[in-house]
Amino acid sequence: MLSLIICLFGCxxxxxxxxxxxxxxxxxxxxxxxxxxxxxxxxxxxKKWREIMNVMKKKSHLTDDDERMIIKYLAE
Incomplete structure (x- = not known):
């Protein structure tokens, strides 16, 4: 029960x-x-985020727009 409560608060x-x-x-x-x-x-x-996202985009089936927005967020 305690684990569930901790998980809910963490989430x-x-x-x-x-x-x-x-x-x-x-x-x-x-x-x-x-x-x-x-x-x-x-x-x-x-620069490293761009490299990572280039690989992850393929694995997670992100669109080009999704990839750009995520990179913009991570690199700001």
Whole structure:
């Protein structure tokens, strides 16, 4: 029971961190969170994010627009 409560609070805390006005951030949370943890934007330089997204785009079937918006969010 305690695990469930912790999970629910953790999940709702994550939801509150999403800026719904930022399409790239919203896509990042929606598309990338299903397969792995969400990385902090500062973990990689913008050039590295572009390289990572080039690979992940193919794996996750992102559109070109989705990829651009996510890269813009991660590299800002």
């Amino acid at each position: 709702s805390a994550k939801e509150k961190m999403i800026d719904t006005n930022n399409a790239g951030q919203k896509l990042y949370y929606e598309k990338c969170n299903g397969c792995h943890r969400l990385y902090d934007k500062t973990e990689y330089e913008p």
